[in-house]
Amino acid sequence: MKRDDLLDFYLSGNKYRKLFSLLKSDLSSYGRILSYGGIQSNAMLSIARLAQQKNLPFDYHVRYASPQILDAKVGNFFEARRLGLQLHISSAASDEALGAQLRASIEDDTLFIPQGGASPIALEGVAHLAQEILQWQEANDMEKLFVATPSGTGTTAWYLQHVLGERAQVLTIACVGDESYLGAQMARALPSRYAPTILTTQKSYRFGMPHLDLWAQYEAVLAQGVEVDLLYAPVMLQALVENVGVWREGYLLYVHSGGVIGNATQKVRYAKLFGA
Numbered sequence: 001m002k003r004d005d006l007l008d009f010y011l012s013g014n015k016y017r018k019l020f021s022l023l024k025s026d027l028s029s030y031g032r033i034l035s036y037g038g039i040q041s042n043a044m045l046s047i048a049r050l051a052q053q054k055n056l057p058f059d060y061h062v063r064y065a066s067p068q069i070l071d072a073k074v075g076n077f078f079e080a081r082r083l084g085l086q087l088h089i090s091s092a093a094s095d096e097a098l099g100a101q102l103r104a105s106i107e108d109d110t111l112f113i114p115q116g117g118a119s120p121i122a123l124e125g126v127a128h129l130a131q132e133i134l135q136w137q138e139a140n141d142m143e144k145l146f147v148a149t150p151s152g153t154g155t156t157a158w159y160l161q162h163v164l165g166e167r168a169q170v171l172t173i174a175c176v177g178d179e180s181y182l183g184a185q186m187a188r189a190l191p192s193r194y195a196p197t198i199l200t201t202q203k204s205y206r207f208g209m210p211h212l213d214l215w216a217q218y219e220a221v222l223a224q225g226v227e228v229d230l231l232y233a234p235v236m237l238q239a240l241v242e243n244v245g246v247w248r249e250g251y252l253l254y255v256h257s258g259g260v261i262g263n264a265t266q267k268v269r270y271a272k273l274f275g276a
């Protein structure tokens with residue numbers, strides 16, 4: 001397992017990679033950062049951290065915010081607000097409509113970050129991740145290597161495979177929406193000769209919805225001393241278990257994509273549903 005979750009407390013995992021090019025840039029010509037998405041999103045917390053580090057106001061738009069999350073004293077939203085996030089609740093009919101509306105409102109000094117950080121700015125940081133993996137692969141003489149990482153927007157998996165090329169095969173799973181949604185998302189990124197392998201599971205798991213299969217995967221890795229996030233990683237782990245035949249002939253590297261701060265609020269949902 002590659003412990004990208006340890007890169008930074010707030011900016012952990014693939015969000016650190018995706019925002020890397022902005023983190024190291026001088027953003028002083030900007031007056032604010034603007035983004036949108038879910039109220040519990042890991043990207044939201046990471047962008048809040050970026051904004052705080054760069055001393056920029058951060059306006060974040062959501063379409064729905066549950067009272068429990070607004071009042072919670074733990075979790076992504078709570079932490080993001082402490083870092084300075086300013087919340088706006090929109091009446092847009094869909095996330096796409098909200099995104100389009102915000103894009104139209106951008107001023108010259110606005111740094112707009114698309115939902116989930118799905119943007120070509122992600123390439124530079126994800127390429128660093130790929131280089132680290134390739135060095136490790138070479139040092140350990142692992143000719144046939146599979147690299148597993150779960151997908152939301154698919155940005156991480158797509159760029160990772162693009163840079164790894166034929167030297168290692170990325171395995172991923174669509175955690176938000178289905179395979180065709182993920183395929184369409186990926187097709188919007190830069191063209192590449194190499195595509196990640198999208199695994200599937202027998203059951204379909206609705207994004208963010210607690211499920212005992214997923215809890216079992218979470219607990220299995222926890223028993224080995226590593227906490228993973230509850231939204232993405234357990235779905236990927238379930239897919240890896242169900243598709244052992246795909247990767248059994250090679251080495252398997254799991255990229256820990258962070259997101260553990262969000263577990264505090266997700267565990268409350270598990271406790272409510274299953275008494276976990």
Ligand SMILES: *Cc1c(COP(=O)(O)O)cnc(C)c1O
Nearest residue numbers: 042151152153154156232257259
């Ligand atoms: C954001 C996130 C993902 C999905 O990353 P994409 O690049 O949007 O596919 C996966 N795992 C965790 C823990 C995340 O926070």
